[in-house]
Every structure is written in structure tokens, then in C-alpha cells.
Amino acid sequence: MNAVLTPSPRRPIRELPDELISQIAAGEVVERPASVVRELLDNALDAGATQITVRLLAGGVRLILVEDDGVGIAREELAIALKRHATSKIASLQDLEAVNTMGFRGEALAAINSIADMSLNSRTDAADHAWQLDGRTGELQPAARARGTTVEVRELFYATPARRKFLKTDATELAHCIEAVRRHALVRPDVGFAIWHEGKLAEQWRVCAGSAAHTQRLADVLGSEFADQSIDVLYESASRRADGRPAVRVWGRAGIPDAARARADQQFAYVNGRHVRDKVLTHAARSAYQDVLHGNRQPVYVLFIEMDPARVDVNVHPTKIEVRFRDSREVHQAVHHATHNALAQPRSGAALNTPADSDAAAPSSSLEFFKQNRPAAQSEWAQPAINFVASGGHRVADFEALWPAWKGTGNAADPAGAALAAGAEANPGHRTTSSDAAGPAEQGDWPLGRALAQLQGIYILAENAQGLVIIDMHAAHERIVYERLKSQ
Known part of the structure; x- marks a missing residue:
């Protein structure tokens, strides 16, 4: 039996309190501690920071502290920074349509302040000392620090305890926080990043300089x-x-x-x-x-x-x-x-086989490369400058040599191929297979076996002494070319 829903009595339309509005906005902006880390990193990068330090407790639930050496926030602007839709990034619709900063809405600090215990500590070049703002009370007092800004967020979701129930373990939340920093570190090799958790250094990426800065940062991060x-x-x-x-x-x-x-x-x-x-x-x-x-x-x-x-x-x-x-x-x-x-x-394979002054266009695929570089008068397949030899001493045969019964070709270096070719001439109507000419001993010389068929244009079905072998021809070719490039 379905329950009957009774309509609730009509309520008058009214404006929501500012604090509730901020908490609703926080539900959209702040999903977990990593969301706070991402927003604060955006602000730090927009401020021109060259070194950013992130300190966490309990995966960011108890403490998120982001410290940078950017331009800082002036004393008279600190209180405004915590108000909704207050930002220095945009001033008109034209700015919004062509925004080139990481942040621009001016909602992050206000949203975070509505669901956590937050404070700002900042100093500009023109200031004699830093100023610290308490997000709860609005109290402003002198503080000590070098140029830059420190944002401290304690007890995330303390004002909305139901949201805490959706958080995962500290280890999981820490992993998300580190991932948020990694994403910023990959694109900004000119900025150093350090992550501390429970007083221990979790990750650190130093500033990379020079023409290979991005390559070095990718190697450091990934x-x-x-x-x-x-x-x-x-x-x-x-x-x-x-x-x-x-x-x-x-x-x-x-x-x-x-x-x-x-x-x-x-x-x-x-x-x-x-x-x-x-x-x-x-x-x-x-x-x-x-x-x-x-x-x-x-x-x-x-x-x-x-x-x-x-x-x-x-x-x-x-x-x-x-x-x-x-x-x-x-x-x-x-x-x-x-x-x-x-x-x-x-x-x-153009890097290996095409002369630097050649006007020939590079093949568009592996198949085109095989067609262009296959020896015309031989039945063996050998890419130029690469000598492919099986464990038994036989060269890897060309695709045509794998079915010589249809091609009518043979090779003295390949007894099985010659036997297949001879069998094809003696009995054109008989479809000869590799097992007709090569016994287990010869098949053992081919670790990947002899090809029987091509499947879907992707795989090669082969046979060796142990049974059937399925080879991904694209992956095999990539491995061969890659190993050759590494050896040069």
C-alpha cells in the first residue's frame, strides 16, 4: 500500500539569511577538503606565488593551511575578501567573458568561512607588518610574516555536521588533496609546491627552470x-x-x-x-x-x-x-x-628509416610502413636497419611467406617455407598448412609460432609446439619500434 503524500501548508516567500545563502553556496563549491585546497591554490597562483606550502591534519578535515609568497592582501581589503561575490579578478561582463585567471567568482572564501573556522594572515610589500583577520568575529590584529598570504581553515563542516558524514577516511581525503596539488603542479613548473600531513612531508616539487622545465616537472610529478x-x-x-x-x-x-x-x-x-x-x-x-x-x-x-x-x-x-x-x-x-x-x-618508423633530406611522405600507419619497406624480391620480412631473428636462428618471415602456398614463393633460409611452396606447386588444389611441412622441432624454433590467420585486422593467430598464440600486431609493432628508439 502506497503512502499518501499530504501537501505541506503554504509558506510565504521570503529572503534567506546571508549565512544560509553562503552555506548553500558552500555545498556547491566545497565537496571535500580537496575542494578547499583547490580554491586556495587558485588564489595563491593568481597572486603570483612562486612557492606554495599546504599543511593538513586528518586529511584536511581538522586543518587546511595554505601559505604563499604572493603579492598579499591589503589591510583594508581583508574583511571584504570574506564577503560573497567580492573579487579583484573581474569588474565587468567583458572581463567575465574573457577571464584569464584561475579564480573569478569571489565565492570561495565566503563559502569556506561559512562552514569552517577560518582566518586570513596577509602582508603586502607596502605594509610594515602583516594583519590577521578572524573569519568568525571579524577581528583584525597585527601579525608577523613575510610578504604573502596564509589561509587557515579549521574543523571543516563544523557548521554543517551532516556533511561530515559523507567524507571518507583520512587517507582517502589526503589522497584527494594531494591529487588537487598535483594538477596545479603539472601546469606550473615555475612554482614550488610542498604538502605536509600531520607534521610530515608528504610530497614536494621544487621549482623547475630552463627550456626543459615542463618535461622535468612531468617527470617529478608523474x-x-x-x-x-x-x-x-x-x-x-x-x-x-x-x-x-x-x-x-x-x-x-x-x-x-x-x-x-x-x-x-x-x-x-x-x-x-x-x-x-x-x-x-x-x-x-x-x-x-x-x-x-x-x-x-x-x-x-x-x-x-x-x-x-x-x-x-x-x-x-x-x-x-x-x-x-x-x-x-x-x-x-x-x-x-x-x-x-x-x-x-x-x-x-620514419625516424629510423627515412633520410633527413628525403621528400617522401611518412606512412600514415603501420600497415603502410610494412607495404613501403617490404623487400620486393625476397620472402623474408626485415625492416631496414633492424634485424629480426628468432631464437632458432631463422629470420622472421614476411606475411607473404607465411602463406607461400598461395604466393608460390620459397626461401632457402626457410625450409618450412620452401616445403610449403614445393607442396603448392605439386598440388595446387591442396591448401597446405605449416603443420604439413614443419614438425614440432622446427615449430619450436619460432617462439610465437607460425601464423595461421588474421583476426579482425588486429590480431594474428599463430601455432607453436605448445599450442595457439594470439598476437596483437599493433602492440607488437609498437614494442619493436619503441625498443629500437630506446637503443639509439
Whole structure:
């Protein structure tokens, strides 16, 4: 029996108290401690900080302290900074439509102050000393510190205890906080970051300088394995802005197929320096890997998209994690071409086999490379400058040599191939297989076996002494070319 809902008595329309309005806004902006860390990092970077220190207790639930060496906040502006919709980032609709700062709404500090115990400690170059503002009482008093700002947030969600029940363990919340700092660290190698938890240094990334600053920061944050198994990405669209710069510029690094992971936890996309999650960017990058990644394997990449701020709307989500492009197709094509072109170079083998002064166009795929570099008068397959020899001493045969019964060719260096060819001439109607000519001893010389069929244009079905072998031809080719590039 369904319960009957009785309508509640009508209530008059009235304005909400300011504190309740801020708490509602906080529910949109602050989901967990990592949300606070992200907002405070945005403000620190907008202030021109070169060193940012984050201190946490209990995964950020008991304490979040973010200290920077930016320009600071003047004494008379400290109290205003905690008011709703108070910001120095924008002053008009034109500024909002072309915002180029990390923060711009002026809601973060007010929202955080409404659900936690908060204080601001800041000093500018012109001030004799710092000033500290208590967010609860509004009391302002002198303090000591160098130029910059310290924001201290204690007992997150103490004013809304129900929200605390949705938080995870301290370890989980700490991991989210570290991830928030990592996302900022990847795009700003000119800034040093340090994370302390319970008085212990959890992570630290020092300032990187020079032409290889971004590459060094990627290696520091994501590990040397990512740096070793990724390639540079650079693409500029043909269309130009009024100032002559490309309408869309994409750069960064994309992981080779061998670096793919089971989870999409190393996919970072930035639009004008802002980390975003966008389906257009994700689909564009993923589509560039469609020929070399299969199943649920996820590519790894760090891509930076630069474009006219007026052509992207960042004011579509309270946490600023989503954006809307004026021309999604243009951005999609730019990201796809940038990633695909970067992956095409090692796939094609042009770096190994095409002279520097050659006018020949690079093959567009692995299959094209095989066709262009296959020896015309021989049945063996050997890429130029790479000698592929199986464990038994036999060269790896060309695809045509794997089915010589149809091609009518043989090779003295390949007894099985010669036998197959002879059998085909003696009995054209008989479809000879590798097992007709090669016994278990000869098959043992081929660790991956002899090819029987090609499946879906992706896999090779082979047979060896132990049984059937399924080979991903794209992944095998990528591994061969990658190992060759490493050895040079």
C-alpha cells in the first residue's frame, strides 16, 4: 500500500539569511577538503606565488593551511575578501567573458568561512607588518610574516555536521588533496609546491627552470617512467587570432601505447592553464589511440590547450572543473590531430628509416610502413636497419611467406617455407598448412609460432609446439619500434 503524500501548508516567500545563502553556496563549491585546497591554490597562483606550502591534519578535515609568497592582501581589503561575490579578478561582463585567471567568482572564501573556522594572515610589500583577520568575529590584529598570504581553515563542516558524514577516511581525503596539488603542479613548473600531513612531508616539487622545465616537472610529478614512455605533442591550428597567434595550440606529452593503464588516472587536460574534465577533450585524445589501443586500456597524457579566452566559457560549473567551447569541433580536431600526429612518427618508423633530406611522405600507419619497406624480391620480412631473428636462428618471415602456398614463393633460409611452396606447386588444389611441412622441432624454433590467420585486422593467430598464440600486431609493432628508439 502506497503512502499518501499530504501537501505541506503554504509558506510565504521570503529572503534567506546571508549565512544560509553562503552555506548553500558552500555545498556547491566545497565537496571535500580537496575542494578547499583547490580554491586556495587558485588564489595563491593568481597572486603570483612562486612557492606554495599546504599543511593538513586528518586529511584536511581538522586543518587546511595554505601559505604563499604572493603579492598579499591589503589591510583594508581583508574583511571584504570574506564577503560573497567580492573579487579583484573581474569588474565587468567583458572581463567575465574573457577571464584569464584561475579564480573569478569571489565565492570561495565566503563559502569556506561559512562552514569552517577560518582566518586570513596577509602582508603586502607596502605594509610594515602583516594583519590577521578572524573569519568568525571579524577581528583584525597585527601579525608577523613575510610578504604573502596564509589561509587557515579549521574543523571543516563544523557548521554543517551532516556533511561530515559523507567524507571518507583520512587517507582517502589526503589522497584527494594531494591529487588537487598535483594538477596545479603539472601546469606550473615555475612554482614550488610542498604538502605536509600531520607534521610530515608528504610530497614536494621544487621549482623547475630552463627550456626543459615542463618535461622535468612531468617527470617529478608523474614519475620517470611516464617521461621515458611518452612523446612530445605540438600542434597549431591553421586559423589565427587577430594578434597572429594560432586559434588553438595544443602541446604536452602523450604516452606510447605500451604505457596504457587499466584506469584513466593519468589523463590530464588543461585549457589556458586550468585543469578541466571535458568529454570533447577526452574523446578527441582517445580517438587518436583507436588504432593502437584495444579493449579497456586507457592512454596516458598531459595536454595543454591554449586558445582565445573569449572562445571558451569557464563559468559553467561551481567548481570550475568543466568548460564550454564556442567551437567544440575545432578543439576536438586540434586535440585529435595533435595526439595522432605525435603517435604517427614512431608508428611509421620514419625516424629510423627515412633520410633527413628525403621528400617522401611518412606512412600514415603501420600497415603502410610494412607495404613501403617490404623487400620486393625476397620472402623474408626485415625492416631496414633492424634485424629480426628468432631464437632458432631463422629470420622472421614476411606475411607473404607465411602463406607461400598461395604466393608460390620459397626461401632457402626457410625450409618450412620452401616445403610449403614445393607442396603448392605439386598440388595446387591442396591448401597446405605449416603443420604439413614443419614438425614440432622446427615449430619450436619460432617462439610465437607460425601464423595461421588474421583476426579482425588486429590480431594474428599463430601455432607453436605448445599450442595457439594470439598476437596483437599493433602492440607488437609498437614494442619493436619503441625498443629500437630506446637503443639509439
